[in-house]
Amino acid sequence: MPALLLGRRACRGIAVLTYLIRRLLWLVPVLGVISAVTFFLMHSVPGNPFDQEDKPLPPEVIARLEAHYHLDEPVWRQYLRYMGGALRGDLGPSYLSKDRSVNDIIARHFPVSFVLGTLSLGVAVVIGIPLGIVSALRQNTVADYVSMFMAVSGVSVPALTLGPLLMWGLALQLGLLPVARWGSWQQAVMPAFTLGIGQAAILARLTRASMLQVIREDYVRTARAKGVSERRVIVHHALRNALIPVVTVLGPLFAALVTGSMVVEQIFAIPGLGDFYVGSVGDRDYPVIMGTTLLYTAVLVIANLAVDLAYSWIDPRIRLEAT
Amino acid sequence: MTRVLGVALALLVAVAAGSFANAAGESGATGQAGISLALPGDPGNFDPATNWLHILAAQQFLTLVDWDYGSSEPIPNAAESWTVSEDGRTYTFTLRSGLTWSDGSPVTAADFEYSFRTIVDPESAAPISYRAFVIENAAAVNAGEQPVSALGVHAVDDVTLTITLTEPATWFLSSLSSMGHSVPSAAREAHGTDWVKPENIVVNGPYKLVEAVAEDRYVLERNDSYFDAGNVDIPRITFFVVKDASTQLAMYEAGELDFIESIPPGELDRIRDDDMLGPEYYNGPRFVVYYYFFNMAKPPFNQVLVRKAFAAALDKDTVTSRITRGGEVPATTMTPPGSTGHVPNETGIGIPYDPEQAKAWLAQAGYPNGDGLPEIELGYNASQLHQNIAQAIQKMWQDTLGATVSLRGVEGRAYSVNAAQGAHDVWRMGWGMDYPDAHNIHMELFHSSVGQPATFKNPEYDRIIEEAAVASDLATRQQLYRIAERILVQDQVGVIPIYWYADNSLTKPHVDRPQTPQFMKLFKDWEVN
Numbered sequence: 001m002p003a004l005l006l007g008r009r010a011c012r013g014i015a016v017l018t019y020l021i022r023r024l025l026w027l028v029p030v031l032g033v034i035s036a037v038t039f040f041l042m043h044s045v046p047g048n049p050f051d052q053e054d055k056p057l058p059p060e061v062i063a064r065l066e067a068h069y070h071l072d073e074p075v076w077r078q079y080l081r082y083m084g085g086a087l088r089g090d091l092g093p094s095y096l097s098k099d100r101s102v103n104d105i106i107a108r109h110f111p112v113s114f115v116l117g118t119l120s121l122g123v124a125v126v127i128g129i130p131l132g133i134v135s136a137l138r139q140n141t142v143a144d145y146v147s148m149f150m151a152v153s154g155v156s157v158p159a160l161t162l163g164p165l166l167m168w169g170l171a172l173q174l175g176l177l178p179v180a181r182w183g184s185w186q187q188a189v190m191p192a193f194t195l196g197i198g199q200a201a202i203l204a205r206l207t208r209a210s211m212l213q214v215i216r217e218d219y220v221r222t223a224r225a226k227g228v229s230e231r232r233v234i235v236h237h238a239l240r241n242a243l244i245p246v247v248t249v250l251g252p253l254f255a256a257l258v259t260g261s262m263v264v265e266q267i268f269a270i271p272g273l274g275d276f277y278v279g280s281v282g283d284r285d286y287p288v289i290m291g292t293t294l295l296y297t298a299v300l301v302i303a304n305l306a307v308d309l310a311y312s313w314i315d316p317r318i319r320l321e322a323t
Numbered sequence: 324m325t326r327v328l329g330v331a332l333a334l335l336v337a338v339a340a341g342s343f344a345n346a347a348g349e350s351g352a353t354g355q356a357g358i359s360l361a362l363p364g365d366p367g368n369f370d371p372a373t374n375w376l377h378i379l380a381a382q383q384f385l386t387l388v389d390w391d392y393g394s395s396e397p398i399p400n401a402a403e404s405w406t407v408s409e410d411g412r413t414y415t416f417t418l419r420s421g422l423t424w425s426d427g428s429p430v431t432a433a434d435f436e437y438s439f440r441t442i443v444d445p446e447s448a449a450p451i452s453y454r455a456f457v458i459e460n461a462a463a464v465n466a467g468e469q470p471v472s473a474l475g476v477h478a479v480d481d482v483t484l485t486i487t488l489t490e491p492a493t494w495f496l497s498s499l500s501s502m503g504h505s506v507p508s509a510a511r512e513a514h515g516t517d518w519v520k521p522e523n524i525v526v527n528g529p530y531k532l533v534e535a536v537a538e539d540r541y542v543l544e545r546n547d548s549y550f551d552a553g554n555v556d557i558p559r560i561t562f563f564v565v566k567d568a569s570t571q572l573a574m575y576e577a578g579e580l581d582f583i584e585s586i587p588p589g590e591l592d593r594i595r596d597d598d599m600l601g602p603e604y605y606n607g608p609r610f611v612v613y614y615y616f617f618n619m620a621k622p623p624f625n626q627v628l629v630r631k632a633f634a635a636a637l638d639k640d641t642v643t644s645r646i647t648r649g650g651e652v653p654a655t656t657m658t659p660p661g662s663t664g665h666v667p668n669e670t671g672i673g674i675p676y677d678p679e680q681a682k683a684w685l686a687q688a689g690y691p692n693g694d695g696l697p698e699i700e701l702g703y704n705a706s707q708l709h710q711n712i713a714q715a716i717q718k719m720w721q722d723t724l725g726a727t728v729s730l731r732g733v734e735g736r737a738y739s740v741n742a743a744q745g746a747h748d749v750w751r752m753g754w755g756m757d758y759p760d761a762h763n764i765h766m767e768l769f770h771s772s773v774g775q776p777a778t779f780k781n782p783e784y785d786r787i788i789e790e791a792a793v794a795s796d797l798a799t800r801q802q803l804y805r806i807a808e809r810i811l812v813q814d815q816v817g818v819i820p821i822y823w824y825a826d827n828s829l830t831k832p833h834v835d836r837p838q839t840p841q842f843m844k845l846f847k848d849w850e851v852n
Contacts, residue, residue, distance in 0.1 A: 047736025050450050052375070054704075054753040056739050058453050058773070064465065068448040097367030098374075099516035100537065108537060167573055179577045180570050181563065182539070269565040269574075271538035284736050 023305050027298065034297045035290065039082065042289050043075045049095040049284040069095065082290065092287030102291035105276060112182060113272035116191055117258030123196025124203055132207025139212060147204065154201025163194040163267035180269040191268040195261055199253055203246060210242040240314055247314065251307035255300040357559030358581040358834055358851060361571045365538045365564050370519055371504035372441040373449040381843045382530040382543055384504035387416050387435065388496055390759060392839050395663045397496040401505060411491030411793060418482040423548045424507055426525045432478035437508040439476040454502050454757060457495060459487040491793040493800060494762040497663060501758050501842060529555045529847035538564050556850040575829055584828040588649050591827065603829045606650035608840050610659045610756035611824035618745045620777035623696055628688035630816035634674040635681035636723040637716055643822050646711050650825040656808045657764050659823045661840045664761025664804035672805060673812045678723045685724050693725025702747030705732035709751055745777030759842055761804045762792050769811060779817025784810045
């Protein structure tokens with residue numbers, strides 16, 4: 001019997017591993033398509049990386065700079081040149097910061113955004129899901145109204161407003177936290193909340209809706225009829241199933257949060273990756289645009305893969321092979 | 324699953340510790356030996372031989388000459404003296420004796436020769452290369468048609484440097500205050516673009532980079548090998564990268580910064596009225612002009628009377644007092660105050676706000692009350708400020724002239740392309756001076772040899788600014804630039820100057836800084852009480 005159990009576990013392990021490898025291999029064509037679309041799109045937008053906004057350079061100087069960076073070649077050839085480097089792990093130089101490669105920029109700034117994004121996701125989950133559960137279980141009570149009021153407020157107040165508000169209250173008026181920058185846990189508190197609160201509100205509303213649906217299911221009624229404790233009914237039967245749509249959202253949410261938020265990072269002077277996504281497009285810093293886009297794609301694919309794995313853990317009826 | 328979560332948490336803690344450790348630095352130097360400032364963006368590579376001059380570079384590398392903004396005269400820096408040949412084309416500089424790099428090696432004329440060659444070397448791919456094109460063979464070297472050794476910059480011996488120009492240029496010394504910074508050839512050749520990193524950098528200016536954390540902070544310390552180190556008061560300057568102006572102000576109010584010069588316009592009234600912040604507030608001129616170009620290649624702005632009418636219908640006082648509200652100065656001419664060749668508003672040159680005259684000119688042009696006037700497209704690079712200004716001007720032109728004006732905000736780099744192609748009827752531009760001389764504006768923006776065909780071109784104007792470029796007498800130059808401005812902004816109305824930008828800053832009381840306008844702030848002149 002133990003040998004048979006071991007065999008089943010081993011089979012399941014192999015199935016998961018096969019599934020993982022297959023999904024990760026899919027990353028290659030996905031990155032290929034995304035890279036091609038991004039590359040040709042960004043080159044179709046007018047403008048060059050060398051002009052100062054108010055000071056266009058002489059045309060002959062721009063022509064020489066374009067030749068230096070091979071920007072005078074046909075776009076398809078530039079793409080092949082870029083992909084040749086990318087396949088060797090070289091994402092190219094930043095045109096604007098000549099001593100920094102895109103690899104260096106990602107290596108230096110992605111960990112900062114990753115930590116901030118994960119903390120804010122923690123804020124979102126810890127606040128949003130309990131709020132949604134309480135709201136659903138106490139539907140149409142004061143607790144429900146208060147929770148949903150908080151959720152709507154969280155969605156309605158953008159980071160651009162919440163960040164300076166927290167800064168004014170907690171740092172300038174009360175002196176409890178440093179105003180900005182990155183380097184200690186105290187400096188992470190306000191940005192993590194600013195970024196996480198809006199997401200918490202989304203999760204709260206989603207959890208509430210999902211929970212309301214699940215607690216009306218027959219199996220929940222059956223569990224209650226059999227005398228299972230309310231706590232066990234909610235935690236083991238209702239919540240587990242109610243979390244499926246929430247977990248679905250968590251994948252893309254995680255990818256969006258950990259790859260950086262331009263607004264929050266700018267407000268709190270955090271050296272993350274967020275600003276590079278928007279700034280590189282404005283600056284036509286092509287290698288940085290490509291590098292950050294490919295990074296975002298990879299994180300998104302991996303986050304969705306994690307979500308699919310989580311499905312089978314939450315609900316064993318969902319088989320990985322089928323997804 | 325619990326094990327997986329545990330591992331993920333441990334990983335997060337490790338990454339967090341790493342990112343915190345990497346970014347951790349002092350959170351403000353107030354009260355410490357030094358000052359803390361804000362940079363509105365990461366400097367990237369600040370090698371002054373290949374990039375636009377950055378404030379970090381200006382503190383670390385010597386130019387041949389400096390500039391006295393009071394007397395509008397060049398003053399010695401690395402060069403203690405200089406002479407100009409009779410034909411005005413060859414400058415001979417004599418360097419101070421005993422100049423050294425921070426690694427102990429001597430600063431020689433060969434270092435300056437190397438620096439100028441680097442600027443124009445096509446291998447450098449330096450966007451600033453065009454600024455050196457006045458030097459003999461520079462354009463040909465940059466085009467790859469001649470070797471760098473053909474450049475008209477030669478080290479005669481260790482302390483003597485000659486620079487030969489393509490033509491006489493009275494403004495050349497002024498331009499040297501912001502170009503041709505000496506860079507260390509040995510460090511540069513040994514480390515490539517990494518030579519500007521703290522572990523590799525070698526300097527000869529008042530300060531030296533000791534710490535650099537990209538997108539976070541840059542720390543300069545006094546360079547004891549600087550020739551005048553004894554008179555440099557502030558031992559340490561920490562620049563924090565803080566892109567948001569509101570955050571800069573909050574950090575300043577919390578005592579985490581000692582000086583800021585990016586103040587949100589909406590906060591200026593509060594600052595001026597505040598008992599504590601008011602005395603720390605400074606407002607002065609900056610070397611930047613805000614102006615509108617006309618597309619003169621097609622109706623209606625191919626008629627000078629129409630251009631005059633639109634200029635006279637633009638109330639610049641309203642723009643600066645109701646919209647920008649940062650102490651900007653309405654401008655009737657182009658060259659900003661403080662520059663050689665500036666023509667003050669008081670001279671009467673330019674077109675003042677006069678709605679009745681504007682209507683009369685438009686009627687004379689054949690568009691009484693705007694009848695028959697085609698729709699005007701006003702372009703600007705998309706930003707809230709430019710949009711607000713454009714909306715105000717749109718209303719002025721509609722109310723006064725009966726013109727139908729449509730606004731078109733275009734994203735920055737795409738806008739540069741539009742502007743270069745004359746894609747709008749009227750479009751917004753700004754010009755920050757590269758050096759404080761009217762030549763920089765007139766020759767690089769409005770001479771017939773530059774710009775695109777739809778903009779102002781005038782042979783008489785060309786002749787006058789060419790004459791001003793070589794005139795050796797300051798009074799003569801001033802007079803010539805008056806005539807040039809009159810043609811440009813009054814007789815032909817090639818552009819409408821709108822305002823000169825203002826320097827709005829806050830400085831903590833324990834910091835003494837020069838209150839005169841400066842092209843680039845030099846902290847060697849600052850003191851801490």
